[in-house]
Amino acid sequence: MRRTLPGMLTLAAALAALFQQLPCAAAEPARASNASLPDEPFSFDKAWGRLPKNVVPLDYSLNIVPDIANHAIHGEESIKLQFRERTGTIQFNSLNQTLDHVLFDGKPVPVVDTVNERQLTTLTLAEPAAPGMHTLTFNYEGKMETRPFGLFVQPFVKPDGSKDQLLSTKFEATDARRMFPCWDEPAFRTTFALTATVPVAWSTVSNMPIAKRVLHDDQATVTFARSPKMPTYLLEFTAGSLAAVTADVGPTKLGVWTVRGQENDGATALANAKQILADYNDYFGVAFPLPKLDSIAVPGGFTGAMENWGAITYNDQILLVTPSSTIGNKQAVFSVQAHEMAHQWNGDLVTMGWWDDLWLNESFASWRAAKETDLRNPSWNWWENEDASKERAMDADARVTSHPIRSHVSNELEARSAFDPQITYSKGQAVLRMLEAYLGEDTFRDGVRRFMKARAFSNATSADLWNALNAASGRDVRKIAASWTDHAGFPLVIASASCDAAGNRTLSLSQKRFLLQNRGGAQNATTADAANAVDMAEWNVPLQMRVGNGKPVAVLLAQDDQRVAAGRCDEALSLNADVIGYYRVAYDQATLHTNVAHFAQLPFGDRIAQLDDQWALAEADARQLPDYLAFVAAMGSKFDERAWEQITHALSIIEYDERGTPGHEAFAAYARAVLKPVADSLGWDPKADETPGIQRLRRTVLNDLGAWGDQTVVEEARRRFAAFAANHDAIRPDDQGMILSIVARNADAAGFEQLHAVAKTAKNETELRRYYTALMNVRDEGLAKQAAEIALSPEIPEQAAAQRLNMVATLDDEHPLLSWQVLTGHLDALMAAYPQYGPLILSRNVPEQYWNAVPLDELETWVKAHVPEPMLPNVARGMEVARFKLAEKAALVQATDAFIAGKVH
Numbered sequence: 001m002r003r004t005l006p007g008m009l010t011l012a013a014a015l016a017a018l019f020q021q022l023p024c025a026a027a028e029p030a031r032a033s034n035a036s037l038p039d040e041p042f043s044f045d046k047a048w049g050r051l052p053k054n055v056v057p058l059d060y061s062l063n064i065v066p067d068i069a070n071h072a073i074h075g076e077e078s079i080k081l082q083f084r085e086r087t088g089t090i091q092f093n094s095l096n097q098t099l100d101h102v103l104f105d106g107k108p109v110p111v112v113d114t115v116n117e118r119q120l121t122t123l124t125l126a127e128p129a130a131p132g133m134h135t136l137t138f139n140y141e142g143k144m145e146t147r148p149f150g151l152f153v154q155p156f157v158k159p160d161g162s163k164d165q166l167l168s169t170k171f172e173a174t175d176a177r178r179m180f181p182c183w184d185e186p187a188f189r190t191t192f193a194l195t196a197t198v199p200v201a202w203s204t205v206s207n208m209p210i211a212k213r214v215l216h217d218d219q220a221t222v223t224f225a226r227s228p229k230m231p232t233y234l235l236e237f238t239a240g241s242l243a244a245v246t247a248d249v250g251p252t253k254l255g256v257w258t259v260r261g262q263e264n265d266g267a268t269a270l271a272n273a274k275q276i277l278a279d280y281n282d283y284f285g286v287a288f289p290l291p292k293l294d295s296i297a298v299p300g301g302f303t304g305a306m307e308n309w310g311a312i313t314y315n316d317q318i319l320l321v322t323p324s325s326t327i328g329n330k331q332a333v334f335s336v337q338a339h340e341m342a343h344q345w346n347g348d349l350v351t352m353g354w355w356d357d358l359w360l361n362e363s364f365a366s367w368r369a370a371k372e373t374d375l376r377n378p379s380w381n382w383w384e385n386e387d388a389s390k391e392r393a394m395d396a397d398a399r400v401t402s403h404p405i406r407s408h409v410s411n412e413l414e415a416r417s418a419f420d421p422q423i424t425y426s427k428g429q430a431v432l433r434m435l436e437a438y439l440g441e442d443t444f445r446d447g448v449r450r451f452m453k454a455r456a457f458s459n460a461t462s463a464d465l466w467n468a469l470n471a472a473s474g475r476d477v478r479k480i481a482a483s484w485t486d487h488a489g490f491p492l493v494i495a496s497a498s499c500d501a502a503g504n505r506t507l508s509l510s511q512k513r514f515l516l517q518n519r520g521g522a523q524n525a526t527t528a529d530a531a532n533a534v535d536m537a538e539w540n541v542p543l544q545m546r547v548g549n550g551k552p553v554a555v556l557l558a559q560d561d562q563r564v565a566a567g568r569c570d571e572a573l574s575l576n577a578d579v580i581g582y583y584r585v586a587y588d589q590a591t592l593h594t595n596v597a598h599f600a601q602l603p604f605g606d607r608i609a610q611l612d613d614q615w616a617l618a619e620a621d622a623r624q625l626p627d628y629l630a631f632v633a634a635m636g637s638k639f640d641e642r643a644w645e646q647i648t649h650a651l652s653i654i655e656y657d658e659r660g661t662p663g664h665e666a667f668a669a670y671a672r673a674v675l676k677p678v679a680d681s682l683g684w685d686p687k688a689d690e691t692p693g694i695q696r697l698r699r700t701v702l703n704d705l706g707a708w709g710d711q712t713v714v715e716e717a718r719r720r721f722a723a724f725a726a727n728h729d730a731i732r733p734d735d736q737g738m739i740l741s742i743v744a745r746n747a748d749a750a751g752f753e754q755l756h757a758v759a760k761t762a763k764n765e766t767e768l769r770r771y772y773t774a775l776m777n778v779r780d781e782g783l784a785k786q787a788a789e790i791a792l793s794p795e796i797p798e799q800a801a802a803q804r805l806n807m808v809a810t811l812d813d814e815h816p817l818l819s820w821q822v823l824t825g826h827l828d829a830l831m832a833a834y835p836q837y838g839p840l841i842l843s844r845n846v847p848e849q850y851w852n853a854v855p856l857d858e859l860e861t862w863v864k865a866h867v868p869e870p871m872l873p874n875v876a877r878g879m880e881v882a883r884f885k886l887a888e889k890a891a892l893v894q895a896t897d898a899f900i901a902g903k904v905h
């Protein structure tokens, strides 16, 4: 979810970019209603779900014979069942299967009723069976998928250029039933013994090691060891011409599997996994319980990664590191591994009882991954890096149509609605970090250990977590935490200082929900949304207050007009020290001026927090723009990548909004003047002791200067590109995207052709993504049309098909209408790679991206016509942002022009 080419995608970061690095599933939004949220410890009987709990599966013996030629599955299944009461019916999930030879305790079952639309099969037994153990067996014919869900076949191009295919699975949230009939809800934990028959030359990977392999003719029948009790969505099977690199961590065998011939590209991931596993074994207090942990690089296929227990699958672009990889690629590999491996505990060892509590999986894995990435890579400044995703979450959460972290999911077919990248992942992560800081790192870890120990090999609810944290801390954690997890939005803390005669400062603190309100046009929020917005939870806000450059002090804001002594009035003040909090702060004007005066000397985290907040306040009310720009002017000469990238982000938004207005050139000149000293100081080439973040800042600044008309930057980029065209080693992989994009943006026909020729030389997918995406920045209208044709052409191979959407979205920066026409004209081709994400992309990302392409009514009508009815709340969220951006554009242009005029005169 980070921009791999910072600054390339201005504004609503291109929609598909969101999904490329989104770990695990992602899809539709959650429901607004919280009426049925559990507030009690997990109980199997009370766990939500559609399937009755009177018949409970304990073990599956599953034997599948995939038929790739016919996209079919021949299966045999034997299920050990516990009847908890006398009953004559058995109900479970199935999808696209035909059951045959259905036997209950060896006797034929007279009625087998399969309803595909409900994804259910109901068996009626010859007579009711007594409580106790029984066995259900059947054969079935099922469907192999060609898109990445269920058991799917994935075509790909091998390193030698020849074509091949492999099989893999992707089950979360409810697609295990596409491979085999099962009780496909998370509370039904069972053991699995999987057997599969595949070509003899193929390797096979599942959750457990291979127990037996029998060869017959050109086929091999492989039986995997029986798994521990786990939910169906974590079962995994991959088979193909694969190879692995391996290592041991204590008793655990680690493997990184790739298409044969690429296994050396897994070396970095293997080294990462060794480190992460050792750290997590310690942190969680329960050692990884399976005998092995494999990571599997799947070419093409699904985007992101999936945390199957002991057999994690990844899109190969976020697991493999090649000589073409950038530091950004390597950071993505580490952080996504850290996320998926955290799930081996948060999600796999302890699974949420129902999808309502998905945050126990996703928020925890995101938070734990950021903590691990920061711990093991101190030069990456990882928490500062994560501030960008926190800001995106706060942007989404500042809308009246936002929703809580915990939201009710009424049936499992809507489970994917709970995977909201901004709220479930990023807000959840930020709230956990704030809670950890408040309770203390050791206390929080102790609570996590208690939680793991108490709920291992079982399920949990939020109440189980609160109980564990209460026990560890001796405090009522739920009281503080629930206002953050169970309500939409976050507070704006209003700080008002008064000074006594001696210059001592007393703060009066109050709070209200922070909203980015639509300032013009029709308000689209429904009455319910508006009611939701004014249902302002009184948040318990764990402030971290710093006076001057002293140590932060914890202050819990729990009542209105709370009074706090806060040093002297001539000292700087931060109420979000080290930018840990998930809230915003509005300071009174006198305190703002004091902070501006001391700004260049403040800790980086405090500067970042004030830039974030002041920019958000300017977005909410453009009259506050000068206060934000005063901070920008006070930055001084100590560089910090996140603070400066916040500034380039804000300036990019204004520059975009000013395009086509009379004030554009004056603003562009101002923006260039702001960035020029940074660029001059950093130069073009990295220095030996520079952190990756400062190197990224250099690329961001140069890219923006190139986009905003700095001709010396454009000329230098062209000079470097000429050297690169002759010899690809002339530019480091990290800088290629930036330089190629500057050249493309300013290219004429000959230059564009040269860039296109370079793109064709890409020797792997990493380069292919980079070179072809750079082409999409071209500013010339005619060449942009050529770029669009290239994005749709067979030059983009099947396994990189998901990139097409990203390319078309990149085109939107310079050519909104063209990009829109390409999207709407080739929708099926562009969305084919996103079978699960499609409705979310269309309902939410498309309005946020294309607000400037066509009239909003036209946009909304189109979106509504292309998404299913249950997605309408999502359309409302997308359109709320679109309307806001259009209104913001007018307000920012006016405020900016006035500011620039004031500077000139």
Ligand SMILES: [Zn+2]
Pocket: 023, 024, 025, 307, 339, 343, 361, 362, 365
């Ligand atoms: Zn995840």
